Amino acid sequence: MSTPSTPVVQRTDDRHRYEILVDGELAGFTEYLDRDAQRVFYHTVVDEAFAGRGLAGQLVQEALTDVRAAGKRIVPVCPYVAKFLTKHDEFADLTDPVTPEVTDWLRTRLR
Structure with missing residues (x-):
């Protein structure tokens, strides 16, 4: 019986997201877009198979730590x-507040 590996978080710049992998399998991600010096996080999901x-x-936690380092x-x-x-x-x-300006910008970018 194998022991599960430690989950690994990686930034995937070409997909604008941070991914968490368990035993090499994508378990979830948090998506972002950069707006000048801000990283706007707009969606996070973890697959049901990895819930709990x-x-x-x-x-x-690791994504926000990376934002700080950047x-x-x-x-x-x-x-x-x-x-x-x-x-x-x-x-x-x-942390900056979510403003109407940011949400309008995000809506335009995600079209």
Whole structure:
């Protein structure tokens, strides 16, 4: 019987998302678009087959840590990322509010 490997989070720039892999299999992702110095997160999903393992939290934690390392700011349009930030104030210093300007910009970009 094999033991499960540690989940791995990677940034996939060409798809504008961070992915979490379990044993090499895509378990979930959080999508973003960059707007100047802001990384706007707009969607997060974990496959049902991987639910209940805390993968979404690990994924977002590592994504936001990467945003900090890149010197960017976070805009949490995604409800999951926004909820995560209410419990993790260590990212408060780099979080910008979701404004109508940002949501209009995002809507235009996602068309």
